[in-house]
Amino acid sequence: MRIRASELEGRGWLNTGGAELDLEKLRGKIVLLDFWTFCCINCLHVLDELRPLEAQYKDVLVTVGVHSPKFEHEADPVALAAAVERYDIQHPVLDDPELITWQAYSARAWPTLVVVDPEGYIVAHLSGEGHAAGLESLIPELIAEHEAKGTLHRGDGPYVAPEPVSRDLRFPGKVLPLPGGTFLVSDTGHHRLVEMAADLSTVISTIGSGTKGFADGSAAVAEFNEPQGLALLPGELAAAVGYDVVVADSVNHRLRGLTLATGEVRTVAGSGVQRLLEAGPARVNDDGASTSTSHLGTAPLEVALSSPWDVAYSAALNTVVIAMAGTHQIFDFDPATGAVTIVAGNGLEGLLDGPADQAWFAQSSGVSEDAQGNIWVADSETSALRVVRFAPDGAVSVETAIGEGLxxxxxxxxxxxxxxxxxxxxxxxxxxxxxxxxxxxxxxxxxxxxxxxxxxxxxxxxxxxxxxxxxxxxxxxxxxxxxxxxxxxxxxxxxxxxxxxxxxxxxxxxPKTPVAPGELALTIRFSAPTGQKLDDRWGDPTQLKVSATPPELLLAGSGTSVGLSRTLTLSADVPEGILHFTARAAACDGPEDANGEIPDHAACHLYQQDWGIPVLLSADGATELALDLRGMD
Missing domain, CATH: 2.40.10.500 (Thrombin, subunit H)
Structure with a gap:
């Protein structure tokens, strides 16, 4: 059954030169609705995933960002306008503070992508990130179909670029004191570093060309992509490794090394490939942890990172501690050996304390060491202050000082x-x-x-x-x-x-979803993109983790296991709560060999999404719940 797309309603539009848009004005274009919120690291990843597609298909594809806020601050139109500028969003954005369009399209998670064909019908509903490869196969199919039908209209889209503003700093991220009394600032919006005088306003020097990209070299030619955290190495270590400052180059998914005396920039860790999938088979263990150990090797330029947001030198560990926002973990990097290690967090998003390898973080974005060697963490998506503690016997644990949940x-x-x-x-x-x-x-x-x-x-x-x-x-x-x-x-x-x-x-x-107490049939829908196949070489390549807040809401069905469907049992004694789901599916390009099997060298993709579904227990509520990890209409 073909489903007609709902109208786009909200408070107003950005990046349209003041024009109001509706689906009728977009008829004849392939429309990609990107439901996002500017706090969400996964949403920021999707913005970058979509840029090449927007450039390649600019005459037929119109991306519309539907901003549906999670936090109260994100509903502020001034804050939203700043975020659109900060992240260089080059498509129309609908301000949807009341979640009107969010509800009309049954969005349940950030980010969610909905593809609407040139005739105004929904053809795909995708949750999470990592869908660029699937869109690369879907868009040409839609172009061919609608060119043949005469329903595709080529030409410019409705995006209108805002007037540029000149500033010394543009959305600065982090600051680092330097030995001479000056300060190094990550000038994030200008994709460079700036050395400021003690007065915090006089620019002494700049490092980086200011062009968004990736390049090592001198201060004039080096390129960054939204640099964030900065960490100063001790003098003896800096002399040994040949650089003084470690820079979290967030969108490049790399750590960069800066030599203060010369302004020279080098890459010290990170392959530049976003960390979505562990090395080796495209699957995860039943406990939700990755197949790799915490030690990721001593070839740092081959290790995949994901949006490193802050860095701090740890005198206790003799390493650089990293807030790895994109995978909700704390890493560290040893400049002397090149070793990269997962210090805490199993990669699941949320707030869960305990042993380091079982703890959950949520977009950790700030780190600092105290006198006892503990690492304090600003855990942004749980609005929490967390601490990683190191016991004398080597045990590492995570505690929450402030914060309740996602x-x-x-x-x-x-x-x-x-x-x-x-x-x-x-x-x-x-x-x-x-x-x-x-x-x-x-x-x-x-x-x-x-x-x-x-x-x-x-x-x-x-x-x-x-x-x-x-x-x-x-x-x-x-x-x-x-x-x-x-x-x-x-x-x-x-x-x-x-x-x-x-x-x-x-x-x-x-909106809370009314559900009936007793059995609830949960299904996560996933359809591998054209040209990909579920990677079943080592067993079931899917996984579903279920929990609840409060835990008493779930009488049965919690925990982690393979498969994307499960029967839950909800307590009639808990009037409302939140059901938490994490779904993963691994698919690889192929099949390519004569036997129809996925070859060992095939590129593989991990699709993952976390949902927090507010539910209201009601006798006449739903007994089934279906969510789209990747659904095709």
Whole structure:
């Protein structure tokens, strides 16, 4: 049955020169609806996956970003406009703060892609990232079909580029103090690094050409792609390895090394291929962990990374610790040996404490070491402050200091168990052992005291602070804050009496799905793209993990196992909650050999998506739930 696409409704449009769009104006084009939210690293990955397709098929394909916010701050139209500029989005964007179009297309996860053919019918519904290869085969099929029918119209799309703005800094990400009293800033929006004078406004030098790309070499020719975190190596180690600073080059999925004396840039880790699939067979273990061990080898340029967002040198580990936002893990890199290791996190997205190899993170974006060698983590998507602890016997564990879960946030001080943040990106340990947090979407700097487990507010009214640093170069200690959406760095005094703020706790507001207590049949639909085949060489290549908040909601059906369908049993005693699903499927290009089998050299792809489905228990609720990992109409 052919399903007609629903109309595009929302508060307004960006990147259209003020014009309002609807499906009738887009008739004759292949329309790709990208349901996204600007906090989501997977959504940012999809933006980059789609750029080559948009360029290749610019006369027939129109991408429409449907921005359906997760966090309260993302519903602010000014913040959305800044995000569209920050991420260089070159297609129309529909502002959908009330999730009207989200609901009309039954979107349940960020990101979700929906393909609409030139006649206005839905032909594909895709969740998660990694769908570029499938779209590369689907789009030519639609072009051929609709050219033959006379329903395809070639020509320019409705995108209108905004007027460019000139600035010294553009959406800066992180800041690093240098030995001479200056500061190195990741000038993220200009794809370069900038050395600033002690006044935080005078530009001393720039490293990188300012062209988005990837190139090693001198300061004038090197290229970055949205650099973020910066870590200074100890002098003896820097002399041994030949560079001083490690740079998290986020969109290039690499670590870069900078020699301060010359401005020379080299790649020190990362193959440049986004880490979606472990080396070896395209499958995962039944416990949800990868097939690889935590030690990923000593050939750092062959290791795949995924959106490294922050880096910090650990004196306890003698390595550079990495907030690997794209895989929801903490890695480290040893400049002396080249070894890359997974320190904590099994790659599943959420908030789960415990042994390091079983813990869940969610888009970790800031790291800092304390005097005891613990690593404090700004875990942005759970609006949490986490800590990785290293015991004398070698055991590594993860604890949560502030935070409740993927959909819980707010602005609340007081006892850490009740305190709330909103998508923090930066963290710094203060001399007294307390932790300063760049509470990005609350526009604030917060403080957590591990001794008292109390949370206070040090500053507010900031424009998306992305990093925070203690500055002790003057007579009194100050905080340096990277104010990303004002494109500047500022100094703030440490207040003698911190603020006590309580604007309440909140949850992401999405429609609740009515479900009946008792048995619920869950199905995750997946169809391999044309030219790919499920990789069953080592058994079932699919996996489904199920859990619930609160856990008492699930009487049966939780846990991880192969297959994409399961029968759950829901408790009648729990009125509402959230069902958490993680689905994975591995498919490879092929078959290519004479026996119709996938050859060993075939390129393989891992499709994965996490869902958090709010449910309301009702006697007349649904007894079946179907979600699309990759559904074709």
């Amino acid at each position: 959909f819980d946030f707010g602005f609340r001080d007081g006892d850490a168990g009740q305190a709330r943040l909103q998508h923090p990106l930066g963290v710094a340990v203060l001399p007294d052992g307390s932790v300063a947090i760049a509470d990005t979407y609350n526009g604030a700097v917060r403080r957590y005291d591990p001794a008292t487990r109390q949370v206070t507010t040090l500053a507010r009214g900031l424009a998306e602070p992305s990093d925070v640093l203690l500055d002790e170069t003057g007579e009194v200690p100050l905080l340096i804050v990277v104010e990303a959406n004002k494109h500047q760095l500022i100094r703030l005094p440490l207040p003698k009496n911190a603020l006590q703020v309580d604007e309440g706790a909140a949850q992401t507001q999405r």
